[in-house]
Amino acid sequence: MGRPPCCDKVGVKKGPWTPEEDIILVSYIKEHGPGNWRAVPSNTGLLRCSKSCRLRWKNCLRPGIKRGNFTDHEEKMIIHLQALLGNRWAAMASYLPQRTDNDIKNYWNTHLKKKLKKLQTGTEGHESRDEDGLSSSASHSISRGQWERRLQTDIHLAKQALSSQSSTTTYASSIENIAKLLKGWVRNSPKSASSNSAVTQQSYNNNNNFADGGGTESTSSDETPSTKADNKDNNNNCMELPEAFESLFGLESFDSFIF
């Protein structure tokens, strides 16, 4: 007998998460706390593998996540950290607690790599760079010790910024995360706010970007988006989402988050 796959390929749902699934996951974690991911699918009835649940929580639902544009300060920190740590995204994320490793990785790959490449071509021949376009260990001009001191300063500043925001990154923040996701869903689904899960999921996932003031302000409202094969198995008895939200988080939560 070989080693069984980490998750049963049969009966495991893949693809974008629906609001219903998010709510189930968050309410489960509210009760049991994050961890023991193996038990999550069986205990919640979610047709997702443990990895998928962990990732969804970590990258989208957990409290305190900041989305949207990176600040100059964050950008500089990432560049510093990348020079110091290499592509250790999780380690970098520990210095930027509001950002996920996935976010940092994506930002590096889509923005910073190019930015640095441009800079590199601008200063061609002045210093050697690795394949990511970085100064090799960013070293020749300043010492590692200097980098680390600079980093410590940045971390200190970041911590100050964090503590000034909220001392309690509580479970409420993940409610807020879902609310923000739902906000996009509501905007895009003026007609069918309930059991048409195909519409629900499509609109929902099209609006996962809840950047500070930078969310996708799509106003398209007339078309039912195409249904993907993956969505076929969406059940028909899903709760109306605002209701589900409110029943989980309190009667007025939904309105207060959405409006």
Place this chain on the structure above:
DNA sequence: AAAGGCGCCAACCGCTCACGG
């Protein structure tokens, strides 16, 4: 207005690590 290309990001995949038996 339509088509194709590009950018972005959520999610998946496969590997490694950590830990308990």
Place this chain on the structure above:
DNA sequence: ACCGTGAGCGGTTGGCGCCTT
């Protein structure tokens, strides 16, 4: 010391929306 299992991590991909032609 070895093995099995779950968790975590980094690389990669898929697909949607926007932009350009």
